[in-house]
Amino acid sequence: MKSLLLFILLAIFSLNIYAQQQDLRAEGMDWLPIRPDVKAGSLWVPENHDNPGGKKIEIAYIILKARDTTVQHFPLIFFSGGPGGNTLVPGLVNFILEQPMRQERDIILFDQRGIGYSSALPDMSFDSFHIMAKNVNEAEELILNRQMIREFQERCKAENINPAYYNTHQSAQDVGLLFAHLGYGKYNLLGGSYGTRLARVVQDFFPEYIHSSVLDSPAPMSGDFLLNRLDSFSLALGRIFDYCKGNENCNTQYPNLIKDYFEAINKLKTTPLTTKMGDTLEVTINAQDGIYLLRRLLYQNNSREKAPELIHAYLKGEGEVIQEVLQAEYFLTGGLNLSMLLSVEKYENFNRANTAEVIEDHYKKYPYLPVKLGFLDAFYQAGMEWHEANLPIEERQFKISHIPTLILVNQFDPVTPPKNGYLFKEKLPRGQLLVLDEGGHGGGNQECKNRVIQNFMSHPEAELDISCMHIYDSKKK
Numbered sequence: 001m002k003s004l005l006l007f008i009l010l011a012i013f014s015l016n017i018y019a020q021q022q023d024l025r026a027e028g029m030d031w032l033p034i035r036p037d038v039k040a041g042s043l044w045v046p047e048n049h050d051n052p053g054g055k056k057i058e059i060a061y062i063i064l065k066a067r068d069t070t071v072q073h074f075p076l077i078f079f080s081g082g083p084g085g086n087t088l089v090p091g092l093v094n095f096i097l098e099q100p101m102r103q104e105r106d107i108i109l110f111d112q113r114g115i116g117y118s119s120a121l122p123d124m125s126f127d128s129f130h131i132m133a134k135n136v137n138e139a140e141e142l143i144l145n146r147q148m149i150r151e152f153q154e155r156c157k158a159e160n161i162n163p164a165y166y167n168t169h170q171s172a173q174d175v176g177l178l179f180a181h182l183g184y185g186k187y188n189l190l191g192g193s194y195g196t197r198l199a200r201v202v203q204d205f206f207p208e209y210i211h212s213s214v215l216d217s218p219a220p221m222s223g224d225f226l227l228n229r230l231d232s233f234s235l236a237l238g239r240i241f242d243y244c245k246g247n248e249n250c251n252t253q254y255p256n257l258i259k260d261y262f263e264a265i266n267k268l269k270t271t272p273l274t275t276k277m278g279d280t281l282e283v284t285i286n287a288q289d290g291i292y293l294l295r296r297l298l299y300q301n302n303s304r305e306k307a308p309e310l311i312h313a314y315l316k317g318e319g320e321v322i323q324e325v326l327q328a329e330y331f332l333t334g335g336l337n338l339s340m341l342l343s344v345e346k347y348e349n350f351n352r353a354n355t356a357e358v359i360e361d362h363y364k365k366y367p368y369l370p371v372k373l374g375f376l377d378a379f380y381q382a383g384m385e386w387h388e389a390n391l392p393i394e395e396r397q398f399k400i401s402h403i404p405t406l407i408l409v410n411q412f413d414p415v416t417p418p419k420n421g422y423l424f425k426e427k428l429p430r431g432q433l434l435v436l437d438e439g440g441h442g443g444g445n446q447e448c449k450n451r452v453i454q455n456f457m458s459h460p461e462a463e464l465d466i467s468c469m470h471i472y473d474s475k476k477k
Contacts, residue, residue, distance in 0.1 A: 033097070036065075037066075038063075038064060039063040039065065041061055044056040044057070045059055045113070045173070047119075048165045048170070049170055058118060059111070059113060059174050059177075059178060060110065060111050060116070060118050062110070063108055063109075064097055064106065066102060071104040071105075074185070075107065075108055075184050075187055078108070078109050078190050078191075078195070079190065079192070079195030079198045079199045079202075080192065080194075081192045081193030081195045081217075081219075082337070083112070083340055083341045083343075083344035084115055084125075084340035084341035085193075085195075086111065087111050087115075088109060088116050088117050089116070089335065101453070104458075106184075112171050113170065114337065114339070115337050121156065121163065121166065121337060122155040122161075122339060123338060123339050124148055124151075124152045125338040127151075127152075128145075128333070128338055128379065129333045130281075133283040134284065135284035135286060137286075138288060138371075141288070141374075142381055142382060145378040146382040149342075149383060149386055152339055153385075163339070164343070164387040164389035166343035166344065167343060167389070167391070168198050168344060169391070172202045172204075175206070176206045186210065187209055188210075188212045190214045190216070191213075191215050191216065192216045192442050193217045193219055193415070193441065194219050196215035196216065196218045197218075197219045197220065200401075204398055207402075211404075211460070212404045212405070212406070213403050213404070214405070214406045214456065215408070216408045218407055218416055218421055218423070219415075220398075221391075221396045222396045224354065226359065226380040227354065227359075228349075229415060230362060230363065233295045233298070233373065234369060236303075236414035236417065239411065240304055240307045243304050245257070250308060262370065264314035265314075265371060266287075267315060268286055268290045269287040271317075272284045272285060272287075273314065273318075275323065275326070277327070288371045288372050288374040288375075291369065292373055292375055293374075294311070295373065295374075296325055296328060296329050297321075297325045298414035298441075299440055299441040300328070301438065301440040301443035303414075303439040303440055304412065304439050342379070343387065345383070346387060347387075347389050347391050348391045349396075350384060352390070354380075359380075359381070399427065401427060402430055403430065404430045404456075404460035404461060405424075405430065405432070406453065406456045406460075407421045407424050407428070407431055407433045409421040409435055409436065410435075410436050410438040410439065410440060410444060411439075412438065413440065413442075414441065416441065416442075435471065436469060436470060436472060437470040437472040445468065445469070448469055451468065452468070
């Protein structure tokens with residue numbers, strides 16, 4: 001009788017996944033390859049897990065089955081960054097389908113709540129880009145951000161969405177239900193940027209499901225959305241200046257880089273740079289936009305080479321690198337739900353004690369920030385009113401976790417600097433931290449990183465072969 005019941009349950013489960021797969025395709029996932037090693041589905045979860053009988057939202061996922069079905073490695077589940085980064089997109093799915101990492105383990109991709117196919121929030125991303133593109137001063141930019149946020153508050157209200165429930169703790173409970181729904185015994189976690197925060201909370205909530213965890217570019221909960229970005233950007237920019245001074249080729253080409261940087265920002269104050277994206281969108285880059293876009297460029301692997309080039313393009317008033325960084329920002333805008341980002345960060349990374357006066361004083365600590373950090377500054381101040389929920393400051397921390405964990409971070413990262421890695425490791429007794437001598441945010445030698453990650457997930461207690469990696473001096477923070 002038990003065997004018959006189990007068979008019926010498995011049959012229902014399989015039919016349900018197939019039905020959901022068809023539904024997902026009909027709702028816009030027609031790009032998903034129709035092949036036996038690609039499965040799609042969804043499950044419904046409470047919008048507020050503290051009220052399980054209330055409103056439900058949908059969590060969509062895709063399973064990319066292992067090529068070698070004879071090997072029983074635990075699957076990998078991927079946590080995207082942002083917050084707000086889309087996962088279920090053709091580029092990422094088709095890319096992972098061809099990766100060696102899928103040879104011996106299933107890979108699970110899902111859109112976090114509020115994103116993409118998972119009951120997405122009305123997205124203010126492109127509205128924010130158009131604000132940045134305008135020729136407005138800091139005060140006007142703040143006014144425009146407040147107007148934008150009020151508009152999207154009304155849109156959420158009209159759609160019966162409460163942004164206060166779109167945060168890491170609620171998302172982590174979605175993942176727990178997904179674990180049970182999929183039925184694997186254990187999972188390997190792989191998080192990038194914000195995804196490391198979500199994965200780390202999942203470790204705390206559901207340790208019984210976790211075989212290993214890989215956290216690339218760690219993003220803590222015990223920080224501040226704006227003030228930490230000022231700190232990490234200033235640190236990364238200073239390291240770029242130091243690198244250029246110590247590198248013969250860079251120093252020969254840009255012998256006065258720090259002086260040129262301040263001259264470039266001052267020039268943008270008096271003479272903003274105007275350019276076009278495509279045939280229609282005019283973009284004006286003033287001083288705060290110039291710093292904002294420079295910070296964006298530091299996300300790239302080749303930031304040590306390109307940052308000096310962008311500074312000099314600002315001085316000259318032209319250069320291909322300006323279009324490159326604008327296109328990169330626009331591309332990121334299209335793959336990031338900014339409303340979801342604000343919902344998460346307002347809950348766990350905003351601090352109402354940081355008034356405009358406090359922020360102004362904080363800028364004085366950073367000589368490399370002669371003006372405010374463009375859009376992010378106005379977005380932080382205006383975003384304080386997005387929703388009413390705030391995770392208490394004392395609860396914005398992780399628990400001690402004994403899950404084997406590999407932490408990766410780049411020395412020149414402008415948003416998740418090496419000190420974040422040390423902060424994560426403090427509560428991971430079985431954690432390993434690798435600080436890479438690489439530029440960019442989460443970039444570097446991806447082939448090498450993937451090889452190390454695969455070996456770690458298969459044998460998390462074994463000594464790692466990291467001979468392909470460029471390791472920064474671990475004694476420096």
